[in-house]
Amino acid sequence: MIASNQRKLRPGDTIGILGGGQLGRMLAMAAARLGLRCQVFSPDPDSPAFDVVLNGTCAEYADVEALELFANDVDVITYEFENVPSAAAMVLAARRPVLPNHKVLETTQDRLAEKDFVTGLGVATAAYADVSSVASLREAIVRIGLPAVLKTRRFGYDGKGQAIIRQGEDLVRIWADLGTKHAILETFVPFEREISVIAARSADGAVECFDVTENEHRDHILKVSRAPAPIPDALAAQARGIAEKIAHALDYVGVLAVEMFVLANGSNGPAVLVNEIAPRVHNSGHWTLDGASISQFEQHIRAIAGWPLGKPVRHGPVTMTNLIGDEINDYEQWLTVPGATVHIYGKGAPRPGRKMGHVTQVSGPKTG
Numbered sequence: 001m002i003a004s005n006q007r008k009l010r011p012g013d014t015i016g017i018l019g020g021g022q023l024g025r026m027l028a029m030a031a032a033r034l035g036l037r038c039q040v041f042s043p044d045p046d047s048p049a050f051d052v053v054l055n056g057t058c059a060e061y062a063d064v065e066a067l068e069l070f071a072n073d074v075d076v077i078t079y080e081f082e083n084v085p086s087a088a089a090m091v092l093a094a095r096r097p098v099l100p101n102h103k104v105l106e107t108t109q110d111r112l113a114e115k116d117f118v119t120g121l122g123v124a125t126a127a128y129a130d131v132s133s134v135a136s137l138r139e140a141i142v143r144i145g146l147p148a149v150l151k152t153r154r155f156g157y158d159g160k161g162q163a164i165i166r167q168g169e170d171l172v173r174i175w176a177d178l179g180t181k182h183a184i185l186e187t188f189v190p191f192e193r194e195i196s197v198i199a200a201r202s203a204d205g206a207v208e209c210f211d212v213t214e215n216e217h218r219d220h221i222l223k224v225s226r227a228p229a230p231i232p233d234a235l236a237a238q239a240r241g242i243a244e245k246i247a248h249a250l251d252y253v254g255v256l257a258v259e260m261f262v263l264a265n266g267s268n269g270p271a272v273l274v275n276e277i278a279p280r281v282h283n284s285g286h287w288t289l290d291g292a293s294i295s296q297f298e299q300h301i302r303a304i305a306g307w308p309l310g311k312p313v314r315h316g317p318v319t320m321t322n323l324i325g326d327e328i329n330d331y332e333q334w335l336t337v338p339g340a341t342v343h344i345y346g347k348g349a350p351r352p353g354r355k356m357g358h359v360t361q362v363s364g365p366k367t368g
């Protein structure tokens with residue numbers, strides 16, 4: 001197997017991207033600015049990333065022959081979503097460097113493995129328990145208390161595969177509705193705010209974090225991100241330190257996001273709890289496209305190309321607003337807002353909850 005020790009890419013080389021959503025699209029656009037080509041692999045012919053690359057492979061992740069041909073065409077492989085089947089990543093890793101390394105996928109695809117990994121680093125998370133039946137759910141509730149959040153261990157995103165459990169609820173029904181035998185129960189965290197840290201790590205171990213971002217969700221889907229998060233400097237430094245520790249421990253190459261809960265002051269416990277690691281560029285880092293000298297997408301491309309990371313400088317306070325579902329129909333209004341930069345992902349029909357685009361607004365330094 002080829003170790004993921006990198007060969008430095010040169011302009012004109014080709015990056016393979018697994019996944020064809022908006023993240024792949026924005027990665028390919030950042031790569032193009034640096035003179036690098038991208039080839040996208042996605043099972044969905046309508047993938048928005050296909051529109052911005054010269055070559056695309058439309059095939060299933062189980063199609064070994066298509067994976068091999070794809071690997072032969074590219075110099076390094078990365079991914080834009082964490083549910084790449086590990087078997088596919090193994091096939092590819094035998095031929096080309098896959099960055100970040102495929103062990104990262106094994107840790108982050110499973111909420112239980114991820115929480116065990118994070119707590120193993122001495123970093124706090126919500127209390128959690130492995131749940132595999134109604135009986136073990138009852139035991140977990142005794143241990144963790146209510147309210148609590150039941151989550152599928154795998155394939156959860158944007159609040160899918162989750163249920164909040166309160167006193168007196170029908171556990172048999174909740175368990176049946178979750179539709180899996182592999183779940184975890186977490187304490188419901190009465191957080192003051194949600195934040196994330198977007199960190200980039202290069203193969204030589206250098207780490208650069210963007211300013212900590214505050215995230216507001218609506219119906220479990222990210223709606224607005226603001227940078228910098230309105231938190232004390234010491235807390236921001238602690239949050240960045242956690243992301244850096246995680247990146248080192250995973251021997252990570254590329255950009256990752258660590259989502260955290262900030263707890264209200266006054267408790268004696270930890271000030272932040274890690275909720276989730278996303279082993280990829282992340283929606284809460286989209287503000288960096290227009291709000292910083294270097295975007296999260298460029299940092300990721302630089303890291304996997306073996307190029308030096310940038311030192312991102314933020315242009316001012318930045319707000320990023322997601323355009324979800326029908327909200328994309330307002331794009332013409334957004335185009336007329338002074339200072340707003342509009343991003344439209346080129347997806348098909350808007351569906352409820354579907355991320356269709358976003359808008360960034362930087363409030364420049366006050367004058368006068």
Ligand code: AMP
Binds near residue numbers: 156
């Ligand atoms: P997740 O899929 O784990 O990122 O969860 C999606 C959103 O659900 C989070 O951003 C929170 O707003 C909320 N959430 C998840 N886990 C918890 C928890 N243990 N306590 C309170 N809210 C949570």
